[in-house]
Amino acid sequence: MKDQRQAMLLGLATVLLWSTAATAFKVSLAYLSPIALMFWASSFSILVLVGWQAWQGQLRASLTPGRRGMLLSIGFGLINPCLYYLLLFGAYDRLPAQEAMAINYTWALTLTYLAVPLLGHRLHLSDGIAGLVCYGGVFVIATRGDVLSFQLSDGAGVALALLSTLAWALYWIFNTRDTREPVAGLLLNFLFAWPLLLLLALYEGWQWPSWQGMAGAAWVGAFEMGIAFVLWLLAMKKATNTSRLSNLIFLSPPLSLVFVAVIVGEVIRPSTVVGLVMVVAGLYLQQRYRSQDAQ
Template sequence: MADGEGSAAQRRSDRVISPGLRYIALSSLSFSVMSLLVKLAGRQFPVMELVLARAVVVATLAYALLRRRGGSLRTGALGLLVLRSLVGFAALTCFYFAVVRLPLAEATVIHFTNPVFTALLAVPLLGERLRRREWLLALAGLGGVVLVAQPSFLFGCASPLDSLGVAAALAASVLAALAYVLIRRMRGVDADVIVFFFAAVSVVLALPFTAAHAVIPHGGEWLVLLGIGLATWGGQMGLTLGLQQERAGRATSVGYLQIVFATGWGILVFGDTPEPLAILGAAIIVSATLLLARARPREGEPPPAS
């Protein structure tokens, strides 16, 4: 009887989605809110000013919370922190460049190949392994992204894609994957410290580009900029905590949920009507994400950090 009860408890435990993956799901929701606000604010403000505004808010919040808890920016992982911040900013810059040079659907679907690159990088850099089932689920999720984004180079295009735009989108995907792996390497570093360094480096790098073309916000525009920062902070915290507690390949694959949330915002805010293929893609993404989240680690694989 005891063995039967233990087996039943184990099966129930196997079906529970890990805290790390829950953080990633919440991160996806936060980033989708950020994207919504950026889309609304982008009608008035230059992109780099929005990057600067969000970085200022995030850096301020992360530092304030760190000090309130009695934490310190002193860490033995300074090199990794700076590298992660530089790589993250480069990934963001490449993605924005790709969005400018390519249709948004193409830029998005290419960028969301980063879970595949993350899994590849995690093998030599982290010693992680993905089972065949997890690879298939990750690829299924990517297929769902293609159906939602419906890039013209797959569904019909009158003109060829800009080669620099494609290169930038792929570079953004690889750089984002490297940033995720670097976060995974910093398991023992406070999440607020990681988020603060990324935001602080972004402020320093974005400021020169913003100074010459700044638009002064008025009234409710300040609230929109603040909302971008708050949503970004929530997304960064969720992403950092999730990657510290879950294997990189599985964790970043759950980020596909951001596409589903973005589709929902499009319907609710902009009155977009998704096509049947987009609905099918969203269903595939959700199904693959849930199945991936419930996949058990290999025997002998070290548990995620708490």
């Protein structure tokens, strides 16, 4: 049954979990390599998704996808979790959490731009303005406020963060053609990607993580990769006004900065705040004008 109040509560819970992601990534990467974190977090995510599907009585159906479902799972699994999290964790490994997090939020704009050639969508003036504002914010963050120097604080880290937005946007564009039940599809993506993740972990040099690394990977896999996805789907199903629900996403960036400052101990740079405000403002303007066009 539709229930906007329940949808908003589920949405707030999801946003709270998303807001811990940057902190969890950075803390975990102090004990694990990006590949090791990707492997262990994906393993915990699989356990959570299997448990959810079993509780829903849909596990057997989820694990019998048919030939087309298997092929889709292999393809999607190569993007998410493999490519996306390899790029994202690589960015967090090189950049302060505040910078990697802020740049990663531009994925929604990347999605809009890629939808033009791949899905035949039209580009609006608001999309262009949003791009100038958002990527202007990225430049402020990447130069740590010294914009006239045109010198990036860590070019490779910034490139990895931007490439992760490309991978994530491609994943969601391809998902528009995916008719599988969303949670079942995500579970299969992770299951079919798991052997490759294991091979990468073995190739890198197998080491059992410390309890701190394991705890971090468990949080990332269970909550950021698994439970948050399920909660957001439930919120969308309950919502009578998806626009109000979607606006909750804008609470995540400032909450993320609070967690990064308090738990990770990073001193939040003024350039990060300015750049993040520009990124969020650009995304908000784009969403607002697109909503008006749709009415």
